[in-house]
Amino acid sequence: MSTTRATTPDNPDSSVVAVLGLDDAGEILTLQRAAYLTEATAHNDFDLPPLTQTLAELAEELADSTVTALGIHDDGRLIGAVRVHRSENAAELGRLIVAPDRQGQGIGTRLLLHAETVYPEASEIRLFTGEHSIANLRLYARHGYHETGRTSVGDYQLVHLAKTLR
Template identity: 45%
Template sequence: MTDDLTIDLVPDESAGELLTLRRAAFVTEAQIHDDPNIPPLTQTLHELRDDLKEENVVTIGAWDGHRLVGSVRIEFEGTKATLGRLAVAPDQQGRGIGTQLMFAVLPYLPEETTEVWVFTGKDSAQNLAMYQQQGYEEQFDKTAGDLTYTYLRRILGEVDARNDAEAR
C-alpha cells in the first residue's frame, strides 16, 4: 500500500484527467470481455461532467502529488450505495490504491446507508477477488447487451461483526 496518496472529491476541473484515467484503466476490462464499447470507454467528457454534478453521486479520487491515479464513483439511493467505475492507472495497479479507495468511500456514505453494492464483469476474476476480500458477497448476475455483470453486496457492520467474532 502507498501512504502518500491524497484522497478527496474529484472537482469538475479534473474531469478531463478523470476521463483519461478511466479510459486507460478500463482498456484491460474491455479486452477481458472482448468489448471495446463498455460504458467507461464510451462516456464523453460532457456526460462525465454532468455525472459529477448529480446530487446523488459522489466521485472520489486518489492523487499522487498532482497526478490522479485512481477513482471510484458512488451513487446513493435510499439506504443503498452502489460503487462503480473503480479505476486505477495501469502503471499504479498492485500498490493498494483500489483498496484504499474502497475504504475511503465510507466517510462519504450518508448516515442512513446500510448496504453497499459493487458490480464488475463476470469474467473479471481479479476484481471479484478484491471485492470479496473486502467483505462483498456475490448476489446475482445481470446481462446488459453483450456483457454479464456480477453484483456483490456488503451489509455495513456485518463484516466487522464477523471479523470481531473470529478474533475472539
C-alpha cells in the same frame, strides 16, 4: 468541489483520498479510459460505457448532488478514482479505477474502503463488475462483498455484489 491534497515533509507519498469535482472531469475521463481497456480486453467488449462516456456525460454525473467522486493523486497525477452514488439507504459504487501502471499497490483497496464511509446512513453498498474481472472479484470478496445476482451482457455476465455496512 476541487481536489485537495495533504502534504507533509516526512511523507514522500503525500497522496490522500480526496473529493473530486467538475474541474477534475478531464483527468478522470482519461484515467477511466486507460483503466477500462483491460476490462474491455478481458470481456472482448470495447463498447463498455466507461469507454464510450463523453466528457459532457461525465460532467453531468459529477454535477449530480447524489454522486461523490473520490480520487488519489500522486505527484499531481490522478492515479485512482471511484464514484459513489447515494440511493435511498444504500450506496452504489461505480467506476473504481486505478492507473494501469499503479495497479496492485493498494490504491483500489484504499478507494474502496473510503467509498464505504461516504454515506454513513447507508446500510448497504452495491456494485457490479464483469465475470472475467478476476482481480476485481478477488478484491471485493476479500473485503466482505457477496454475490447477489448476475446479468447477461452479450457474451458475458455482470456479477452484482453487495456488502452490509451496518
